[in-house]
Amino acid sequence: MAVSARRGAPLTPEEICSTALRLVEEGGVEALSMRKLAAALDVNPMSLYHHVENKTALITQICQTMARRLDLLPERPGLPWQRRLRDLAHAYRRLVHRYPSLWSYIHTHPEVISGHQGGMWDVLYPILADAGVPQEERTRTADVLHGFVAGLMLTERQGALGREDPAEADRAFETAIDMIIRGLPRP
Amino acid sequence: MAVSARRGAPLTPEEICSTALRLVEEGGVEALSMRKLAAALDVNPMSLYHHVENKTALITQICQTMARRLDLLPERPGLPWQRRLRDLAHAYRRLVHRYPSLWSYIHTHPEVISGHQGGMWDVLYPILADAGVPQEERTRTADVLHGFVAGLMLTERQGALGREDPAEADRAFETAIDMIIRGLPRP
DNA sequence: ACCTGAACACCGTTCAAGT
């Protein structure tokens, strides 16, 4: 039989991807296995391989889905760049809080995301321009800034920011953004 | 027989740890398995469990060994703090270049290292003091700085700094340290 | 075209049995 164990539908890529993402949200990337995913979909483990090349390809897919969930505020060129930079950093932080394990995975597996894809960079560049960062330094500055904020999240996830007091992590994050704003290269 | 397959010696903790670290240096943390480690030591896989509680305990041990390899320059209070901060950052970077995979592992597995252990912090605090960072902000600033540099390394490892030109990664690192120096909180 | 079971080559770890 061609669609036996499963209810009706013949196992769409979307269903696979969203179920996989759910497993990751619940138990981290290490909780995702092809066999558990198949069980969650009520399907034979091997059926998955007709829709997904392999496990790493699947993870790459759910990473891209995650990246699309960065909830950027609408562009508001009227606001000062400091404010927009702060808001962007907070959006990034919210995303990491939502998918901590998957986010870590991406940043330890360079191969899954290549280049400046995702809406974040389109928001960041105009901010840097308004901040007066010279054109020829903007790419480098953007990479460094992303690194800074990513490292902050790494540290927060390690519990190094505010071990006892949870509000301390928020405060440290603000301090960090202040440092970044002060430190930006000016002409 | 009690020491059969192995040559003479009865399998010391040091031997286990150093061999495990070698496997990690060669193939990353994902290349370390209890069974491969046993093979490298020419021993039955189960023998390891008489010297090591389990795999995570073993990894924690080799992480601590790695942390001890941070080659700090001797303290030179005569030099300006900017210079000392830069040197410390470079020592950190060298360590990450030497153990990229293990370093990533630590920063994605918060449980393996807890608190400010390791000589780095003893070097960092006096630098921050000389930089004029107020006493009550030093802990937070130190955590943020560590986060910044760690994030930089993460980004570098992802290839985001200087994809084509390898010297660009060096330049981006210097730019980043400049930003940090400019951005430090002052009284 | 899509699904499946058996199989292969791996894991970490437990446990009873050996010396």
Next chain:
DNA sequence: ACCTGAACACCGTTCAAGT
């Protein structure tokens, strides 16, 4: 005290066989 083999419960993935 230290080592070991067999076993358990997992992996990802291939492949030939089913409908």
